[in-house]
Amino acid sequence: MSSLDAASHRSSSGSSQNVEKVRKMLFRRMLVGVNDGRYFLGLFHCVDKQGNILLQDAVEYRIAPSQRRRDSSPAEQRGLGLILIPAACRSSCHVDCSVEESLSLLSLE
Template sequence: MHMETASASASTPQNAQDPHPDSPLVSEGSSGNSSPLVAQLRKMLFRRMLIGVNDGRFFLGLFHCIDKQGNIILQDAVEYRSTRRSLPSPMEQRSLGLILIPSSCRSSCHVDCSIEEHMSLLSLSK
């Protein structure tokens, strides 16, 4: 799994850091996934995430889940796109809600977290 975490912020809202107890990644269940990567992903649940895609658009939302193929689901997502080809270009935005971003379309991925967490997340990159 390749996850670039170039953006970090120490001003993350407290409720965004607390994982929801009903989330499938948080509940231990019978599978007993205790892998360090799963633990790192649990810490990222419901954090603000900014994802860039190949056509130049960006999506900002709360990280909801990721599958084995690297597809990411964001909730409460907002799409940002350039309205003109010239620089500087104004950005247009629209609310999307729950979206899936295929790994094949992703060009960047940034997680909103503290500097210490940012350093620990760098170990997720291959």
């Protein structure tokens, strides 16, 4: 096997491990925050090469500007269904799983 073949084998092996990690997150509850302060909670459906996330049965949560000043204000919510969240808009992302699984998922390269 040439060094080029070995390098491509290592990179495909690494990417297949990452694909397996993402597969383990499928259909788990995911909370995604976006730059404008809204949050979306839904079932993780997929992610594309650009990092866009697709959530199924999503609910949007937002706090109205007038309510942000109060500490105990409830967030407004509305059901959205299937949504795509662009990678450029995403500020945070949390998957509902155990601590051990979270630590193993953090090792994505």
